Amino acid sequence: MLDGIRVVLTAYTASFRVPPFVGHQLTLPVPPLSTVYGLLAAARGEWVSPDDVAWFAYRLEYEGRAFDLEAIVQVERKKPEETPQFSDRNVLSREFLVWPRLTLYLPAEWAEPFRRPRFHLLLGRTQDVAAVESLTPARLEAVGEGLVAGVLLPVELVDTVGGYGTVWLHNLPVALSAEPYRRRLGSHIFGVVDSRGRPVRVQANGWLVRDAETGVVVPVWKREWIKERTGSGVE
Numbered sequence: 001m002l003d004g005i006r007v008v009l010t011a012y013t014a015s016f017r018v019p020p021f022v023g024h025q026l027t028l029p030v031p032p033l034s035t036v037y038g039l040l041a042a043a044r045g046e047w048v049s050p051d052d053v054a055w056f057a058y059r060l061e062y063e064g065r066a067f068d069l070e071a072i073v074q075v076e077r078k079k080p081e082e083t084p085q086f087s088d089r090n091v092l093s094r095e096f097l098v099w100p101r102l103t104l105y106l107p108a109e110w111a112e113p114f115r116r117p118r119f120h121l122l123l124g125r126t127q128d129v130a131a132v133e134s135l136t137p138a139r140l141e142a143v144g145e146g147l148v149a150g151v152l153l154p155v156e157l158v159d160t161v162g163g164y165g166t167v168w169l170h171n172l173p174v175a176l177s178a179e180p181y182r183r184r185l186g187s188h189i190f191g192v193v194d195s196r197g198r199p200v201r202v203q204a205n206g207w208l209v210r211d212a213e214t215g216v217v218v219p220v221w222k223r224e225w226i227k228e229r230t231g232s233g234v235e
Contacts, residue, residue, distance in 0.1 A: 002055065002209060002220070005111045006138035007104045009039075011130040014062065014100035014123035018170065025094040029194040030060050030152050031123065032172040033221060034184075036104070038122070043110070045118025047178040050185075050226040056106050057140065057209060057220040059150040061195040063099035070094045102130070105138055105211075105218070140209035146217030148202055150195030153219060157204050158191040165200035167191040174229050186230035 016028040016035060036056060040048040071091050075084035100123055114135055121130045153167065161167055174186040193200055202208060202219075210217045 001142065002105075002140040004105055004107045004138055004140065005114075006134070006136050006211070006213075007106065007110075007114050008133040008135075009102040009104065009121060009123065009130040010133045011100050011123050011128055013096045013098060014060070014102075014128050014130075015094065015096040016124050019172065025092060027065070027095045027097055027124070028170065028172075028192060029062070029097065029196065030150060030192055031058075031102070032152070032174075032190070033226070034173040034176050035124070037175055039104070040106075040110070040113070042119040042121050043113035043117045045113075049178075050175050050223055050230055053223060054107050055220055055222045056104065057218040058102060058104045059148075059195065059216065059218050060097075060103075061101045061150050062097040064097075065095060066098055067093055067095050096124075096128070100130075101133075103216070105140060105209075105220075108137075111135060139212040140220065141212050142206075143208050143210045143217060144205050145201060145203040146208050146210060147199040148208075148217050148219070149193050149197070149199035151193050151218055153191040153193060153202065154207075154225075155189040155191060157202055157207060157219070160203045161191070162201040162203070163198065165193060165198035167193055167200060174226060186226075188229050 016031045018026040018028055037048050069091055073089050074087040076087040077084045114132055122128050123130045169189055171187055172190050173184045174188055177183050177185055207219050208217055209220045
């Protein structure tokens, strides 16, 4: 049993770039774990590493997808202390999610940062500004199996998936280092379960929790698992 909070974030748009695509940007239907750490850092107003969060769980729903043309202004700097200078400008096609809704479960000590976020909360790029729709207590019950949608699954659980839903695999960042040299602290292969498709049934002891109020089942990401995949150099 985990006692914590349920934070619901809503926005007009969200975009979580599929890593292999550069010139034509597709979006994932679920944010990677590194994006969640970015949200926590924005709420608290300082960098948040896997050491700072005992556990979290989340799912993302949305109303639809769309494409837009976006101008990308590139800047560069040779040294961290230098002022970035204009480098180039490109126009590319970018996919985004419409009316996303992120439900985030966290330990209770994260309530205050989300009541008064220090910086803008973003569901992807700078234009994907989100608002806290609700913040309520939550109780998560451990379950051995359940139907899930709008979530990521570690590749270790993909073999347990049943039903007629679709799961596809992506190699995604787990966490990033702090500025100025943002780099991947670790990557992992995840199964992506789109909330707009059929849910899939997962059997996995120690991984799944159910929201006692809503009945929603989600995987819970624990600090120990995260740190094993980001190495000892967590910053």
